[in-house]
Amino acid sequence: MARITAGVATSHVPLLGVAVDQGKTGDAYFKPIFDGYEWTKSWEAAQKPDVIVLVYNDHASAFDMKIIPTFAIGCGERYKPADEGWGPRPVPDVIGHPDLAWHIAQSLILDDFDMTIINEMDVDHGLTVPLSMMFGQPAAWPVKIIPLAVNVVTYPVPSGNRCWLLGEAIRRAVQSFPDDLNVQVWGTGGMSHQLQGPRAGLINAEWDNRFLDGMIGESDALRRIPHIEYLRETGSEGIEMVMWLIMRGALGRKTRCLHRHYHVPCSNTAIGHLVLEPAE
């Protein structure tokens, strides 16, 4: 049977994609950020996951005000990097796993989650930057990806609790797929940041680190953080962190931390990164 072996969380700052693409990861500004991903790069190379369910948000690249799916799952064969205004990033196409994706879509929908099914879309920095952080610059990504897009851009966005429950349902879906697959779930976005308005540049390191603490172990307190707390304490874009709770929910009751990294500043945000495994 397929099994979820680990969860990875990371910020998805577009500037880091630029640093990789332009060979600047060793520059003084970027080095402490990328150093914190070295452990994970070797770990991923040894783990060799078959598939990643990659929870991310689209930033008005594939979707816009015409269509706003709360939860969407990519069931396609492949996805191209989106043009976000400077041309598509020079990274490989993302290769899907349609059989597992359709199985997860069916399982989630029969489990009362009304997913939007996407067969064709481009994927933006929310998905490609985490891949660059974990895998560098390969000719082809070494793993199949099932994109799972969450609306965290336009109000109303899903609650942390709904995200956690979706993660639990993804766990049931993966565990009922008959092929022997090593599956990871990634949660991306965050940490505290606000990109516009009088509070632009807001970073709350204390809150962020409490959130990182809460991802580890058996407490499920994070699922009850209300939207207003994310907005007040972590800025308008801090709400991206609800996506980490889908990954957390997919790991079961208790987690163990394998790696943790936090750094300020990175563009307008704090960089946060965790590698977790199910602890029972």
Ligand code: DHB
């Ligand atoms: C930045 C961070 C994001 O999460 C994003 O989607 C866009 C920009 C930033 O800090 O620059």
Ligand code: FE
């Ligand atoms: Fe973002």
